Structures are given as structure tokens and as C-alpha cells.
Amino acid sequence: MSRVIHNRIAMFRADAGLSRRDLADAVGVNPQTIGFLERGDYKPSLELALSIAEVFGVSVELVFSFEPFPSLSQQLAKGRE
Amino acid sequence: MSRVIHNRIAMFRADAGLSRRDLADAVGVNPQTIGFLERGDYKPSLELALSIAEVFGVSVELVFSFEPFPSLSQQLAKGRE
DNA sequence: ATTGAGTGTTGCGTTAACATAGCAATTTGC
DNA sequence: GCAAATTGCTATGTTAACGCAACACTCAAT
Numbered sequence: 001m002s003r004v005i006h007n008r009i010a011m012f013r014a015d016a017g018l019s020r021r022d023l024a025d026a027v028g029v030n031p032q033t034i035g036f037l038e039r040g041d042y043k044p045s046l047e048l049a050l051s052i053a054e055v056f057g058v059s060v061e062l063v064f065s066f067e068p069f070p071s072l073s074q075q076l077a078k079g080r081e
Numbered sequence: 082m083s084r085v086i087h088n089r090i091a092m093f094r095a096d097a098g099l100s101r102r103d104l105a106d107a108v109g110v111n112p113q114t115i116g117f118l119e120r121g122d123y124k125p126s127l128e129l130a131l132s133i134a135e136v137f138g139v140s141v142e143l144v145f146s147f148e149p150f151p152s153l154s155q156q157l158a159k160g161r162e
Numbered sequence: 163a164t165t166g167a168g169t170g171t172t173g174c175g176t177t178a179a180c181a182t183a184g185c186a187a188t189t190t191g192c
Numbered sequence: 193g194c195a196a197a198t199t200g201c202t203a204t205g206t207t208a209a210c211g212c213a214a215c216a217c218t219c220a221a222t
Binding site for chain 2: 001002003005027028029043044045046047048049050051054059060061064065066
Binding site for chain 2: 208209210211212213
């Protein structure tokens with residue numbers, strides 16, 4: 001069991017106008033931890049993933065996935081906004 | 082950051098007619114690990130949570146939640162089946 | 163009566179998800 | 193110009209999520 005997990009933390013964070021420190025404070029972790037997650041250096045615990053999704057007000061699957069996320073430009077071009 | 086995470090693994094597993102070994106094999110972990118999760122002895126990684134939800138064909142939030150799940154009898158009584 | 167499947171639990175070892183500190187590079191505001 | 197905020201990266205330490213082995217218990221089937 002070792003699968004790659006893709007995430008859109010940076011995208012949701014930028015959209016919400018939050019810095020890493022802001023998000024880190026909101027979920028109660030170290031700011032570096034957010035950086036490690038965004039870069040894919042390591043995978044979050046379920047607890048942290050649920051907390052992050054909660055802050056953004058979306059489901060876990062919208063932020064984390066085994067499948068790579070399409071680029072924002074691709075997705076908007078499809079009219080799914 | 083340390084919140085309790087409730088889960089309905091046992092319920093979904095029973096509904097699917099799977100033993101712990103079956104589920105463990107399906108997601109690629111040790112059978113004891115499933116037992117530990119069901120009892121709440123420890124919380125799963127996001128990777129494991131996504132895999133389990135994938136096996137059951139439901140979203141992560143339907144299996145894992147910060148809020149306790151209502152009993153099955155309660156939920157069926159509400160007519161939400 | 164006994165075999166096997168499912169489960170509950172304990173113990174020990176490994177690994178990775180965290181915390182924390184530190185420093186350089188870049189950007190933004192004053 | 194300088195200072196503060198944000199980010200990128202490295203290093204070290206702790207803790208908990210795992211793997212794995214072992215054993216007891218219950219229950220269904222033969």
C-alpha cells in the first residue's frame with residue numbers, strides 16, 4: 001500500500017486568500033507542514049485532510065485524490081465553473 | 082490538533098459481506114489494522130481512508146467524520162434509505 | 163468432538179507524519 | 193532605501209500509524 005496522493009491545497013488556499021500560516025493556524029499545525037503537503041513531500045493524516053477540507057468548505061475528494069487534478073485553465077475551459 | 086474521528090467501517094463492511102481479511106486484502110494492509118481502525122484504537126492515514134472509501138464506492142465523509150454517526154436504526158427510521 | 167473462520171488483544175519493530183528551529187531568496191509595503 | 197511577510201529548503205527529534213507474530217475466544221459446520 002503506497003499510492004501517490006495529489007492535492008489542490010495551494011489552489012484552494014490562494015482562492016481563499018490565505019497564507020500558509022493562516023491555513024496552518026486554522027487547522028492547528030505548523031506552517032512548514034502545509035508547505036510539505038503542497039509540495040507532496042509527504043501525505044497528510046486523515047485528521048489533517050478532513051480539517052483542511054473543512055476550512056475550505058468542500059469535500060475531501062475535491063482537495064485530495066489518487067488521480068492527478070486537471071489544471072485550472074483546463075477545467076474552466078470546459079465550462080465547469 | 083487532535084480530534085476524534087468516528088467511522089462506519091464495520092457497518093459498510095458487513096453490508097458488503099466482507100470479512101476484515103477481505104477488506105484488508107482489498108486495500109493492501111494487515112487484517113489487524115482494520116480491527117484497530119474499527120475499534121478506534123488509531124486513526125487511518127488519508128491514503129488508507131481513500132482506499133477504504135474507494136472499496137465501498139462511497140465518499141470519505143460517508144465512512145469517516147468528526148461528528149458521531151447516527152445509529153442505523155435511527156437513520157432508517159427517518160426514511161432516508 | 164474438532165476443525166476453521168472471524169474476531170479481540172498484546173507486544174515489538176519500522177517508518178513516516180508531524181513539531182521545531184534555522185537560514186536564504188523573493189516579494190510587498192513603508 | 194529598509195523592514196516585514198511569504199515561501200523554499202535543510203536538519204533533528206518525537207510520536208503514532210502501520211507490519212508482523214502470537215494466543216485466546218466464540219461460533220458455525222462437519
